[in-house]
Amino acid sequence: MTTARMLLVEDDAALAELLTFHFEREDFLVQHTPDGEEALLFARETPPDIVLLDWMVEGLSGIEVCRRLRRAPDTANVPIIMLTARGEEEDRVRGLDTGADDYVTKPFSPRELVARVNAVLRRVRPALAGAELRYDDLVMDTVGHKVRRDGQVIPLGPTEFRLLRHFLEHPGWVFSRERLLDAVWGHDAEIESRTVDVHIRRLRKAINAGGRTDLIRTVRSAGYALDSVQ
Structure with a gap:
C-alpha cells in the first residue's frame, strides 16, 4: 500500500491525538491543524490525498472549508470526510451537498473510521488503497x-x-x-x-x-x- 497523505482538521486535541495514532499506525502521513484557515493553507501548499474535516473548528467552519476546497482546482477532487456531533438529516444532507464524500457522526469507532477512509480511497485513489x-x-x-x-x-x-x-x-x-x-x-x-x-x-x-x-x-x-x- 502506498503511503497516503491525510489532512486532519479537528480542534479537539484529545480526539486529534487519538486519530493521528490510529492513522499513523496504518502508515498514513497525518498533518493536523485545529484551524480552518490554516487547513486551507496546508491544502494549497501540499494537496492531501484525503481530508478529515470537523464541522466545528476554529476560524472558518468545516462547511466553508469544504466549500473552498471544492472550488480550488488543486483540491477539487480530494475526498473529504466530515466529522461532526450534528446528526440531523438536514445537516448530513448539507454536508454532502457542500461536497463531502462521507459523513461520520460522533461518537464513532476509530477502527470504523479507518475502514471508511480506506473505502473512500479505494473508490477515488485505487493505487493508495492496495488490494x-x-x-x-x-x-x-x-x-x-x-x-x-x-x-x-x-x-x-x-x-x-x-x-x-x-x-x-x-x-x-x-x-x-x-x-x-x-x-x-x-x-x-x-x-x-x-x-x-x-x-x-x-x-x-x-x-x-x-x-x-x-x-x-x-x-x-x-x-x-x-x-x-x-
Missing part, C-alpha cells in the same frame, strides 16, 4: 480472491464473496435487502429479496465459524450492516 479490504480481524484479498479471519482462510462462494466485499467497502452502513440486491446481484436481476437472507446466513456461518464474534448486524425493519457492535 486488501479489512475490518476487525477479517481480511479480503480482492486480487487473489481469498478471505481470511484471524489468519485462517474462509471458503466463500462467489455470491457470498461479492456480498462481503460490498460490506467491507461500506463498514457500518446499513443496507436494505433491495439495495443489496442492486449492489450485489445487479439492477436487472429477477431475484426475490428473501434470497438476500439466505446468502447472509451462509456468509455468517462461514465468517463466524468456530464461535467467532458475529460481524454482520441485523437491523430490524432496515437490513444488514458490517458492524462488530451488536
